[in-house]
Amino acid sequence: GQNIDQPTEMTATEGAIVQINCTYQTSGFNGLFWYQQHAGEAPTFLSYNVLDGLEEKGRFSSFLSRSKGYSYLLLKELQMKDSASYLCAVRDLGGYSTLTFGKGTMLLVSP
């Protein structure tokens, strides 16, 4: 099975940098995903890591350490519209692309 932990809530100020951590314990690992979910909406894909290291995508970066079972999502130059829930999800080794999600981290960006 999979167990995924991430902080419940975080707050940050507009223009700042915030790091959202995710730790996982899995029986199999085939990639880690980050999704953004605004209130009342469906999750949208942000980033993907399958090898160790940093993936950068504009203001968003995601890091993975497979040996430590650890990932983080880094958001730079925060904007008010970044207030949302950020979901960490792990894909297992099965062939059907199924994901196990953490409970999500609610990020509130204040002026």
Added chain:
Amino acid sequence: SQTIHQWPATLVQPVGSPLSLECTVEGTSNPNLYWYRQAAGRGLQLLFYSVGIGQISSEVPQNLSASRPQDRQFILSSKKLLLSDSGFYLCATPQGLAGGPSDTQYFGPGTRLTVL
């Protein structure tokens, strides 16, 4: 690219009533389809997935069932709803998205179900 439609968008149902939620996909044929539920205070939980017509795999034993009557249609049902069935139900299909693998889960708009 693919488009997922879910119907209805919101639903309020009494305990003990039946349920039918529909998911349809455009822009692809024979897609893998998934039902997830997001309940208050819990993460997204995979309920069912289907790799083809009539093929359903259940991930969590519960009060719900799924069916795949057509290639691009996925139905979530219940004969008698429980209070604990309340949540946000999301249909998903794999899709190649920028920065992700070809089977990145792409979610439909969801159905918000409240059981009273």
